[in-house]
Amino acid sequence: MEETNKKEEINLTALQGEVAEALKTGRPLTGSGGVLTPLIKQFIEASLEGEIEAHLEGSRDKNNRKNGKTRKQVKTGSGSFELETPRDRDGSFEPQIVKKRQVILNESLDQKILGLYGIGMSYQAIRGHMNEMYGLELSNGTLNAITDKLIPVISEWRSRPLEAVYPIVFMDAMFFKVREEGRVQSKAMYTLIGIKQDGYKDVLGVYVAETEGANFWLGVLTDLQSRGVEDILIACVDGLKGFPEAIESVFPHAVVQLCIVHQIRNSLRYVGSKHHKEFMKDLKTVYRSETKELAEQRLTELEGKWGAKYPVVLRSWRTNWERLTAYFDYTAPVRRTIYTTNIIEGFHRQVRKYTKTKGAFSSENALLKLVYCASQQAQKKWTRPQRDWALTLSQFDIKFPGRLKLAANF
Secondary structure, three states, rough: OHHHHEEEEEEHHHHHHHHHHHHOOOOOOOOOOOOOOHHHHHHHHHHHHHHHHHHHOOOOOOOOEEEEEEEEEEEEOOOOEEEEEEEEOOOOOOOOOOOOOOOOHHHHHHHHHHHHHHHOOOHHHHHHHHHHOOOOOOOOOHHHHHHHOHHHHHHHOOOOOOOOEEEEEEEEEHHHHHEEEOOOEEEEEEEEEEEEEOOOOEEEEEEEEEEHHHHHHHHHHHHHHHHOEEEEEEEEEEEOHHHHHHHHHHOOOOOOEEEEEHHHHHOOOOOOHHHHHHHHHHHHHHOOOOOHHHHHHHHHHHHHOOOOOOOOOOOOHHHHHHHHHHHHHHOHHHHHOOOOOOHHHHHHHHHHHHHHOOOEOOOOOHHHHHHHHHHHHHHHHOOOOOOHHHHHHHHHHOOOOOOOOOOOOO
């Protein structure tokens, strides 16, 4: 035992001399080829030896003893090295300084990797950065293990309590390719953004399903209710069949505003391309009217001109008219906010910036991790309330008396 201690002391002295020489000559202390790496390796292995000695001394099984060593490649901010971890015969030894299956020894490295992932860097870019900065060779499996630390955080975020009343909630879905059981499938990501009573936006939740449909939206809305949402004043959505009815079944007093932009896009699909320009010119006089009454008059004129040629288009406007024109009850600033789902589509564009390099996600969790990071980055920019929010809230308080639950000092 004394001879071993002398060897360790000699090795330590030699390493200290090497460190001193490195400082003089400008050689790197950390990263690839850093002279501190052997010192860290020796210190950790000596600590592991101390741990197993203490474990064996305190073991109830007095026949238990050392049984060789296992080897694994570990990574630190000072470089990578092969670590030898002692074993015992009955397998009861649980090392603490470097736990089983742990390959990153510096917790700050995990945080650096999560930070890079959180701002949208791909695994390939992260690997290159960590190799250049620290001399670390990281596999996709290692990066997955680190970013999987986000999963419980995401689970908590998705189930957090929400406010009782939201003046406006935007709802829409976007689609991604996800690998599942060896096959690439299209998945719908349901997203909800609420404008709170203080005028600030908030991502209320994200949900994943096979396809977009009113039935799944019903489950999403029920989840909102279970998280504390009692009332929504205005719900802004696209023209998905059955969607308004799903909203009204959970929040019966909500006013549903169908997105005008979606309605226009759907209309143009059934209008001949040679008529697009003229039809759009006539259609603008409808949805840009000063009042709902004038809009109805101009819709009748539009129907007189185009109804015979494109009956499906005009019938769609007539069928959805009440839900398309809810915005006419408000002044221009409010109209601009609610007549389209542009707010949520803008968020989706930001998410696409994070996911554009992904042909297909390896799993649903991989998709959720990246969408969560994108949402956190987006919300950092949402530092100001909606424009003219005080006036908007006043109009809502008049339009929906007693439903806002305004703060006493408002």
